[in-house]
Amino acid sequence: MNYQYPCWLGARIFLTSILLVISACSPGGNDGDQDWAMYGRDAGEQRFATLDQINAGNVDQLGVAWYADIEARSLRGVEATPIVVGGVMYVSGPWSVVMAVNAETGEQLWAFDPEVPGATTRKVCCDVVNRGVAVSNGKVLVATLDGRLIALDAQSGEVAWSVVTVDQTKSYSITGAPRVVGDLVIIGNSGAEYGVRGFVTAYQVSNGKQAWRFYTVPGNPADGFENEAMAKAAETWNGEWWKYGGGGTVWDSMAYDPDLDLLYIGVGNGSPWNVSIRSPGGGDNLYLSSIVALRPKTGEYVWHFQTTPGDQWDYTATQHMILADIKVDGQRRKVIMQAPKNGFFYVLDRETGEFISGKEYVPMTWAKGLDPKTGRPNIVPEALYSNTADAEPYLGMPSPAGGHGWQPMSYNPETGLVYFPVTELPYGYTALNADDFEFRSKGWNTGEDPSKFSMPEDPEIRKQIRSMMKGKLVAWDPVEQKQVWSVPMIVPWNGGTLSTSGGLVFQGNGVGYIAAYSAETGEKLWSHYVSTGVVAPPISYSIKGTQYISVAVGWGGILPINMGEPLKKGIPPRVNRVVTFKLGGTAVMEGVEADPLDLDPPAATASESVVNAGRVLYHTNCWMCHGDSAVNNGGVPNLRYSPVIAHADMFKAFVLGGAAEESGMPNFSGEVTPEQLEAIRAYVIKRANDLKENPDMP
Known part of the structure; x- marks a missing residue:
């Protein structure tokens, strides 16, 4: 679906190339506009906003200015850095969808779905995410999960050109954000x-020709x-x-x-x-x-x-x-x-x-x-x-x-420190x-x-290993090569960072909050619940003298999908949206609740040899999406809770029949035999019963 701009916005988009240069060199301050026109804000990717209207003295007055939901075929991880140029925000979401919104109000201007085939998930290790777009010369450039690079008209969202950047007969995919250098757009895979x-390949921004x-x-x-x-x-x-x-x-x-x-x-x-x-x-x-x-x-x-x-x-x-x-x-x-x-x-x-x-x-x-x-x-x-x-x-x-x-760091030249999330995980x-x-x-x-x-499988050993799994936010001195301060996190999978001239570091976390910390000491000065886990980095921009903090939220990525064990029990609430804050913001954000999960597995009746065979087959074919030991906290089904495991024919329809391929569940027909599939089902049933007997496990 596409929405047309008001005339005044169309005029601003016409000047996109000029705004990109200005924003990259902007001296900061609180007057006028300041864009976030590149993935890392500037070409050197410091992710440092020279704005200081929001500062350590008033950050506790931040409230929601607006929010906008990102529509995609399923609620999966959101890892995008929003791009703001000339009062318009461009943000990508799961399955490489893109939307443009008024960066002052959140009103959607247009949306674009590249219609990535669901079977592409067979080529994706770490969720159907997209880390962002680039904007140049009136075009919004997005790389899609199935290996295309597409230029959209920034005003209308219509396709200007599209090129296939990889051999699509092979298992290539793209989740990264393109970068623009001069008249070239550069993308990897x-x-x-x-x-x-x-x-890595460079293409002409004007026409998509490979350079x-x-x-x-x-x-x-x-x-x-x-x-x-x-x-x-x-x-x-x-x-x-x-x-x-x-x-x-x-x-x-x-x-x-x-x-x-x-x-x-x-x-x-x-x-x-x-x-x-x-x-x-x-x-x-x-x-x-x-x-x-x-x-x-x-x-x-x-x-x-x-x-x-x-x-x-x-x-x-x-x-x-x-x-x-x-x-x-x-x-x-x-x-x-x-x-x-x-x-x-x-x-x-x-x-x-x-x-x-x-x-x-x-x-x-x-x-x-x-x-x-x-x-x-x-x-x-x-x-x-x-x-x-x-x-x-x-x-x-x-x-x-x-x-x-992958979560981005930020560097504050005023403190001389680099801020980044770390994970301690064996x-x-x-x-x-x-x-x-x-x-x-x-x-x-x-x-x-x-x-x-x-x-x-021993619960006590699992508990010991989980105790080794930690996350924290670190402030690092790159000259002295030492940690200056750190803040422990509840889970080891958290968001990227933003630092500002207001003496602040912003970061979202895996339990659903965005927070502001003192750049000097790490003291938490403000936080706000955003309804779901955050892995993407925040940005800051200003319009008409008002500074905004914005973050794209949506729980997912490699750790929730592949390694659910170190994360909190159960599935967190799920929503994909952009949430934007300003001083004195009063917008009320619609909340979400986690879907209730009923643990009612069939009896585990398979022999030990069948279950062991199923464990090997599961970890050969299934774990990369449904999680180690069938423990999943991402956007795909947690199989231990699935009613499908109780019915052999239904399980077969999903795995070998492609019943949900368009939603991202691949068809394994020809790769897994019906007998092997039954062994996998027996293993998942065993794991579900393990959880039923020991509810304290994840």
Whole structure:
């Protein structure tokens, strides 16, 4: 559905390209308008608003200015950063839907649904999310879950052009936000766990014509290499990695330095995780888990820094990167900062890629410090689990969710601190023998042993492991490489951050609140319930002298779906919306309640051998959406509560018959036999009865 703008809004959209430049360089203050025109507000992605109308002295007077629901085919995770240009907010939601609203009132102007096929969920590891749009030259640019890049007319929402950016016969997907540099729009993709080869591509904003493509890992040497960077990278790989894709997808973070004319991309993990399968004999496997600097006009390689050589823990370097100028040893340096999944906070020279400093920001078991000259990690031998395929799982920290996930950080140049959410979460890494690995074109290919995967069933052991799972908001000094303050969170999965000239840090959390903290001390100064868990980062903008704080809310993402165990019991309330605040706001927000869940499973009558077989099959085919050990707190059904498990024919209709494929439940016909399906059902019934007998478990 589409809605036309009033004339005055149409005129403002006509000046979008000018507003983008002004907003990126805005000096701040409380008069006039200040946009949030880029994903990280500025090209260096600092996520720092120079507005101070809302400050530590009056933040407790914040109230709801307006809210607007995001309409999609199902209530799933919302991870988008809203973009505000010329009084209009553009925000994306689940299934890559986009809507435009009046940023002063919340009135919807138009909405766009790219109609992503439901079967695309077979290619998606971590919910049907979208992290945001870009706005340039009167166009709203959105990348869709099924791999398209679409330009919408900013005034009407009509499609201006659309291009397919990936090979849709393979398991590529896109959840990240595009970035605009000059007249080019740049987008990466996801799918490393499924066995794809990563790359990033630039297209002309005006017409969608491809300008360049940079691959992040080498392909088959027999086909030749695209450039010298790929030839050099191939020297760090072994075996026949290209048969499994290699991975290295650029699924989120980018930043741009206009003075150096360098584009920085964050590169993801390898495929499979298990390096003994991916690259027998080891090797650094460039450019996995690396920050890579490119020339944005040509895609030419300039430099790289690898945070996790030979990565086998899913320690991506796709987490948010921030550009800043800070004093190091008394000299001002142009730096790039990142807290990737591996648990170290890095400060690099952004002109050369030189390692400046690094320090662990969460407890870790995989490495003991970094080489002070090179930044290379000192990996402990027991962490190399791929060398011991017959051993028990290696309990690693951080987990694949990372010490810091995708949720954006923010940097306040006035305090000199970086603010970001952290997660302390253990994970049992396992390894298949290479001879037992079978590549699956429609499934995860991590090279792990599904017979050993999942939390232990002993309730006491599960309780002990859960006690290790923590989340907190951290203020980090990048010069001294130390934590200045932290705030503990109730659950380990929480939102990104915003910092402002008002001396504040804003963050949403997993139990449904957005809060404001003192940027200096971490003292909580204000909070407001927004009806559902928050994982997206807030933004701030001003219109007609009024400052607003806005956040897109909707519980979901990888941890609620894949790893429900560390989250609170039951399903939190679910709603997808944008909530916007201002001083003295009096709007009343319609509340939501969690759907009641009735636990009434059929009796567990299957034999132990059938249940065990079902557990392996479940963790081979189902866990990535329905959760480890059938514990799910995301937007897909918690199978233990589902009435469908009591009826074999109905269960079969969903799993093998495609009864709910358009809603996102894939059709496994031809991949799972009816006999195997019954074993999976028996395992889920067993887990439901476990919960019935022990209600204290999640």
